[in-house]
Amino acid sequence: MKHNVFVKSMSFMAAAVMAVTLAGCGDDSSSSSAQSKQLVRISSNQIESHPDVRALKVFEQEVEKKLGDKFDIQIYPNATLGANEKVLELIKQGSVQFLVLSTANIETFDPLYSLFSIPYVFTSEEIYEKYISDPETIKKLNVNEAKNGFSTMVAFTAGTRNFYSIDPIRSVEDMKGKKIRVQASPTNVAMLEALGAAATPMAYGDVYSALQQHVIDGAENAESTLTDMKHGEVCKYFSYDMHQMSPDMLVGSYKFLQTLTPEERKVFDEAAEAARVEEFKLWHEHTKIAIDKAKKELGVEFITVNVDEFREKVLPLHQVIMEKNPVIKPMYEEIVKLQQGN
Numbered sequence: 001m002k003h004n005v006f007v008k009s010m011s012f013m014a015a016a017v018m019a020v021t022l023a024g025c026g027d028d029s030s031s032s033s034a035q036s037k038q039l040v041r042i043s044s045n046q047i048e049s050h051p052d053v054r055a056l057k058v059f060e061q062e063v064e065k066k067l068g069d070k071f072d073i074q075i076y077p078n079a080t081l082g083a084n085e086k087v088l089e090l091i092k093q094g095s096v097q098f099l100v101l102s103t104a105n106i107e108t109f110d111p112l113y114s115l116f117s118i119p120y121v122f123t124s125e126e127i128y129e130k131y132i133s134d135p136e137t138i139k140k141l142n143v144n145e146a147k148n149g150f151s152t153m154v155a156f157t158a159g160t161r162n163f164y165s166i167d168p169i170r171s172v173e174d175m176k177g178k179k180i181r182v183q184a185s186p187t188n189v190a191m192l193e194a195l196g197a198a199a200t201p202m203a204y205g206d207v208y209s210a211l212q213q214h215v216i217d218g219a220e221n222a223e224s225t226l227t228d229m230k231h232g233e234v235c236k237y238f239s240y241d242m243h244q245m246s247p248d249m250l251v252g253s254y255k256f257l258q259t260l261t262p263e264e265r266k267v268f269d270e271a272a273e274a275a276r277v278e279e280f281k282l283w284h285e286h287t288k289i290a291i292d293k294a295k296k297e298l299g300v301e302f303i304t305v306n307v308d309e310f311r312e313k314v315l316p317l318h319q320v321i322m323e324k325n326p327v328i329k330p331m332y333e334e335i336v337k338l339q340q341g342n
């Protein structure tokens with residue numbers, strides 16, 4: 001593990017050096033167009049074929065189609081600029097301009113985003129997708145943008161999160177004592193405790209080796225993580241408890257966005273919306289392919305569990321979270337209303 005952490009921090013440093021070098025190149029370049037273009041870096045922790053990264057290519061094309069003489073968009077997948085939690089700091093400083101990250105990673109910066117970590121706040125994927133696509137939702141999430149140092153442009157869907165593990169989880173009883181990796185968010189830790197398991201928060205890129213070394217017994221995510229991140233090589237059981245639907249946000253550096261003219265900002269906003277439409281289109285197809293591959297090539301068993309058993313254990317958390325973060329109450333109530341009858 002120590003070696004792994006060392007390699008990781010080395011690669012982060014290498015990426016930082018690369019970024020500085022790239023910025024430097026612009027100044028020394030003999031080409032006048034390179035000189036006048038501003039480098040716009042976008043970071044993602046997903047692989048190149050992931051819907052988020054493929055959608056970012058649409059963002060790049062749309063911006064460069066209209067403002068290609070001014071901006072050079074560069075996408076950095078695979079967390080080459082660092083883990084999301086670290087890159088969010090660079091976003092605030094303005095040295096990285098855009099980042100795609102889960103709402104769970106934003107929770108400690110702005111409690112409003114913990115709305116999406118509340119287990120079973122959404123039970124219908126259709127309603128969830130409609131809610132996160134609504135520009136009004138994004139506006140509400142951006143109330144603290146100046147203070148936060150970042151603005152959410154759009155939300156990408158990341159499906160429904162479920163537990164997957166080395167030993168099977170067939171009922172809530174099987175959660176007992178298991179060490180499960182979660183994203184670093186207080187709500188996730190509380191959720192695992194309520195289920196009788198032990199939460200192990202860590203960065204996305206560290207999960208594979210932690211599973212391989214049996215430092216953890218499992219993790220939780222959407223199906224495509226089994227194949228994208230190869231977690232299905234170690235975890236042969238995927239249990240459909242459907243505890244969360246937490247989106248990936250395309251956030252922009254507030255500092256950077258402030259430098260844009262209203263016309264330029266409009267181009268970036270429209271490009272983000274085009275990327276969102278593309279991501280939603282790609283997501284379901286990507287998931288279907290992942291399930292098929294996980295079953296056939298990795299031998300993963302997909303388990304149907306009694307969802308109510310899991311839900312009952314964590315429902316008292318809703319009240320606790322609401323009391324701790326009353327700011328989320330209006331949006332929480334809005335979702336409950338939308339879901340009535342579902």
Ligand code: GCU
Pocket residue numbers: 045084100101102158183203204220221225248
């Ligand atoms: C999903 C999500 C990522 C997140 C990851 C995680 O894959 O799309 O944004 O980082 O889960 O569990 O860390």
